[in-house]
Amino acid sequence: MNCCATQIAQDLHENTPSKFANSPEEQDFRASSNVLEDGSTQSELIIPNMHCAACISKIEKSLGAIPYVISVRANLSLRRVNIIWDSKIGKGTKFAKELSNLGFESFLSQDEDQATKLLAIESKKLLLALAVSGFAAANIMLLSVSVWSGAQDETAKLFHLISGLIAVPAVAIGGRPFFISALKALLAKRLNMDVPISLAVLLALGMGLYETFTSGQEAYFDACVMLLFFLLIGRYLDHLMRLKARNSVESLSKITTKGGILLDEKGGTSYISLDDIKVGQCLRVYPGERFPVDGTISSGASDLDRSLVTGEGISVRAEVGDSVEAGVLNLTGSIDFVTTSNAKTSFTAEIKNMISAAENGRSRYVRIAERAASIYAPAVHLLALIAFVSWMVITNGDWKSSIYIAIAVLIITCPCALGLAVPVVHVIGASRLLKEGIIMRDGSAFERMSEIDSIAFDKTGTLTNGALKLQNTQLPNDKISKIISALSSQSSHPIAASLNAGFSAFSNAKLVNIREISGLGVEARHNGKLVRLGRPNWVFEISNQTVDLEPNTNVAFCESGNAIYQFSLVDTLRVDAKNTIDHFKSKSINSAIISGDRAFLVKKIADELEISNFSSQMLPADKINFLNKLQSAGSKVLMVGDGLNDAPALASAHVSMAPASASEVGRLASDFVFTRPSLMTVAFTWSVAVATKKLIQQNFAIAIIYNCIAVPLAMFGYVTPLIAAVAMSSSSILVVANSLRLNFSKFDGGQIISTTSSMEQSKRKEVVT
Amino acid sequence: MNHLLVLIPIALGLGLVGLFAFYWSLKNGQYDDLDGSASRILEDDDEV
Numbered sequence: 091m092n093c094c095a096t097q098i099a100q101d102l103h104e105n106t107p108s109k110f111a112n113s114p115e116e117q118d119f120r121a122s123s124n125v126l127e128d129g130s131t132q133s134e135l136i137i138p139n140m141h142c143a144a145c146i147s148k149i150e151k152s153l154g155a156i157p158y159v160i161s162v163r164a165n166l167s168l169r170r171v172n173i174i175w176d177s178k179i180g181k182g183t184k185f186a187k188e189l190s191n192l193g194f195e196s197f198l199s200q201d202e203d204q205a206t207k208l209l210a211i212e213s214k215k216l217l218l219a220l221a222v223s224g225f226a227a228a229n230i231m232l233l234s235v236s237v238w239s240g241a242q243d244e245t246a247k248l249f250h251l252i253s254g255l256i257a258v259p260a261v262a263i264g265g266r267p268f269f270i271s272a273l274k275a276l277l278a279k280r281l282n283m284d285v286p287i288s289l290a291v292l293l294a295l296g297m298g299l300y301e302t303f304t305s306g307q308e309a310y311f312d313a314c315v316m317l318l319f320f321l322l323i324g325r326y327l328d329h330l331m332r333l334k335a336r337n338s339v340e341s342l343s344k345i346t347t348k349g350g351i352l353l354d355e356k357g358g359t360s361y362i363s364l365d366d367i368k369v370g371q372c373l374r375v376y377p378g379e380r381f382p383v384d385g386t387i388s389s390g391a392s393d394l395d396r397s398l399v400t401g402e403g404i405s406v407r408a409e410v411g412d413s414v415e416a417g418v419l420n421l422t423g424s425i426d427f428v429t430t431s432n433a434k435t436s437f438t439a440e441i442k443n444m445i446s447a448a449e450n451g452r453s454r455y456v457r458i459a460e461r462a463a464s465i466y467a468p469a470v471h472l473l474a475l476i477a478f479v480s481w482m483v484i485t486n487g488d489w490k491s492s493i494y495i496a497i498a499v500l501i502i503t504c505p506c507a508l509g510l511a512v513p514v515v516h517v518i519g520a521s522r523l524l525k526e527g528i529i530m531r532d533g534s535a536f537e538r539m540s541e542i543d544s545i546a547f548d549k550t551g552t553l554t555n556g557a558l559k560l561q562n563t564q565l566p567n568d569k570i571s572k573i574i575s576a577l578s579s580q581s582s583h584p585i586a587a588s589l590n591a592g593f594s595a596f597s598n599a600k601l602v603n604i605r606e607i608s609g610l611g612v613e614a615r616h617n618g619k620l621v622r623l624g625r626p627n628w629v630f631e632i633s634n635q636t637v638d639l640e641p642n643t644n645v646a647f648c649e650s651g652n653a654i655y656q657f658s659l660v661d662t663l664r665v666d667a668k669n670t671i672d673h674f675k676s677k678s679i680n681s682a683i684i685s686g687d688r689a690f691l692v693k694k695i696a697d698e699l700e701i702s703n704f705s706s707q708m709l710p711a712d713k714i715n716f717l718n719k720l721q722s723a724g725s726k727v728l729m730v731g732d733g734l735n736d737a738p739a740l741a742s743a744h745v746s747m748a749p750a751s752a753s754e755v756g757r758l759a760s761d762f763v764f765t766r767p768s769l770m771t772v773a774f775t776w777s778v779a780v781a782t783k784k785l786i787q788q789n790f791a792i793a794i795i796y797n798c799i800a801v802p803l804a805m806f807g808y809v810t811p812l813i814a815a816v817a818m819s820s821s822s823i824l825v826v827a828n829s830l831r832l833n834f835s836k837f838d839g840g841q842i843i844s845t846t847s848s849m850e851q852s853k854r855k856e857v858v859t
Numbered sequence: 860m861n862h863l864l865v866l867i868p869i870a871l872g873l874g875l876v877g878l879f880a881f882y883w884s885l886k887n888g889q890y891d892d893l894d895g896s897a898s899r900i901l902e903d904d905d906e907v
Contacts, residue, residue, distance in 0.1 A: 248863070
């Protein structure tokens with residue numbers, strides 16, 4: 091840790107308390123930290139690429155070595171580090187710097203995190219309930235076995251008494267999630283699966299206690315606790331999957347703009363938080379930052395990357411008087427702008443409103459388990475009632491044995507297998523997806539995905555890579571190429587970066603007087619001669635030749651007085667885009683393109699992919715209309731998109747997918763996020779979803795067959811606690827075993843994704859070496 | 860019957876010990892970071 095030691099010394103040196111909290115980053119940092127009771131500050135950083143023991147110890151040691159840090163604890167499962175530090179004697183932004191020195195990217199945890207934390211607490215409670223009911227089920231089962239194998243009189247009574255003593259607290263703790271959910275449903279005048287579960291468990295417990303105190307022979311303590319145990323397994327798995335999915339998606343998220351730099355009349359600058367920005371204020375945005383709100387440029391000029399906002403692939407030039415939307419990325423020059431909206435009325439806020447409106451529609455989707463419950467729960471209650479009434483008639487009013495039989499019906503029909511059938515399949519499906527780099531956000535996404543009959547793709551960043559690629563196959567000679575490589579490395583403009591990637595095989599020539607001219611390009615002197623790389627017209631000025639601009643040229647190079655070189659950079663198709671479209675065509679699922687980009691660019695891609703249904707220059711609202719029109723005609727649409735402008739469409743589609751490179755809002759609005767470059771992941775996800783649907787249907791069939799056998803037995807009074815125990819556990823085991831088959835199935839495109847991503851990796855290695 | 864009076868409390872007691880051990884470990888945060896705990900064992904620095 092020598093490297094850190096010197097830095098800490100420096101840091102201590104500059105530690106004068108007055109300057110701790112004045113930078114915008116520091117204020118952002120402090121705003122998302124908590125002050126603990128003892129006056130220390132607790133902050134949490136998300137570190138997406140922390141993945142091994144060495145990472146943990148590196149992070150904990152180097153952060154722990156900072157003098158004002160009280161304690162550090164890294165959490166590998168959540169990819170977070172929890173830091174408790176003294177904010178009076180040091181800066182929080184230092185942590186991020188320290189981490190980036192170690193090679194770790196880190197983000198502040200966001201507000202949405204609160205939901206994750208609640209989910210984590212909830213799953214801990216479920217785990218405890220699971221443990222308690224597991225303990226109770228095991229012990230009561232042992233006691234029950236001796237009763238079943240012939241213990242009588244006082245012994246049986248004693249065993250029942252002990253079982254009851256274990257069962258009562260176990261039901262109180264383990265049954266809580268079900269009771270609460272059932273109560274909620276009843277208060278809302280609905281029936282869900284938890285109502286018959288709660289009823290069965292409570293009645294079984296009550297009957298068991300009555301039997302025990304009246305020295306009866308049959309007690310269902312084991313059944314009711316085992317029921318809870320099985321159901322809690324399903325519930326816990328479901329919870330764990332959601333927690334994991336949330337975490338993976340959130341660890342992708344980048345810091346969103348939380349404020350801006352405010353200019354006052356005297357020309358001074360100060361930090362202003364997003365909520366305090368008012369209409370008519372003058373704000374400054376530096377290159378590499380995003381606009382916090384909408385506005386009109388008042389001074390400065392720059393290139394803007396609007397790809398996430400409008401879907402335009404190529405950066406646009408913006409000058410004084412142009413209007414900008416919140417979320418647009420400023421690329422080259424510093425810009426002052428006058429705000430025309432505040433945080434609540436900006437473009438981003440508008441998009442968020444559209445998303446929540448669209449999500450309301452989706453929340454009406456009823457999951458398959460709930461649909462099953464809406465038939466199952468009333469049926470079970472009806473059967474139990476029929477059993478009770480008919481036995482009352484047959485036995486001439488022997489209410490005791492009639493109630494026993496009714497309870498037996500409730501217990502035996504309890505949806506153990508159903509409660510496990512869905513979560514187990516979804517958990518296995520999600521883990522299959524995760525192996526291919528696909529993150530699922532919600533279990534119901536599988537069900538919706540399996541129903542789709544058409545797909546709408548966004549263009550930029552989805553069908554295409556969203557990054558430009560050099561098209562020229564013939565590169566200039568070595569000398570020129572070295573100059574181009576050197577020049578292009580000097581600019582942060584995306585075109586320069588892409589050009590530089592095309593010239594990665596060349597070393598950099600030596601340049602002097604390097605100067606980036608915003609909006610035009612980079613110029614420098616090479617061996618005394620002026621060289622320029624940038625906008626064709628600007629480059630042509632220093633040439634002695636006159637050449638025609640080639641149609642696809644977007645950047646040119648010239649050495650003063652020499653020949654001109656023109657380069658064309660275009661956005662290329664994503665890996666396997668054509669394969670994917672063809673694959674879906676063969677499954678008779680139609681594809682369409684809905685893009686915010688200009689018509690001729692969209693048409694080109696559509697022609698290449700042989701998609702006849704495409705629309706261009708669509709605003710977010712147009713995209714929603716497009717989907718709504720299809721969906722109101724009864725079609726179920728999968729939306730694949732990445733931009734902020736796609737986000738409302740992602741939320742309003744039947745199901746949606748986004749690449750990991752998508753805007754944060756886009757990712758949060760979609761059901762699946764894929765991290766591999768191949769578009770075949772879409773086909774893969776679809777085929778996994780179809781397989782899970784099939785398995786769930788099979789599991790339901792098993793449950794129905796089981797009930798067809800068990801219910802008549804219970805109705806005719808043949809069910810004893812022993813039979814109930816055997817029947818319940820065997821049906822559950824059968825369902826789980828059937829679900830496990832998903833681990834061994836093969837899916838469309840799985841092979842392709844793995845091979846292309848390993849090819850990508852080996853390519854990257856080549857570049858590195 | 861006498862054997863049972865000894866054996867049953869022992870059996871239940873052992874189960875309860877296990878349950879409380881689990882409860883303690885849950886409260887103690889040992890289930891917060893399953894992947895991390897699995898990896899931490901590989902750290903081999905002996906500084907105490």
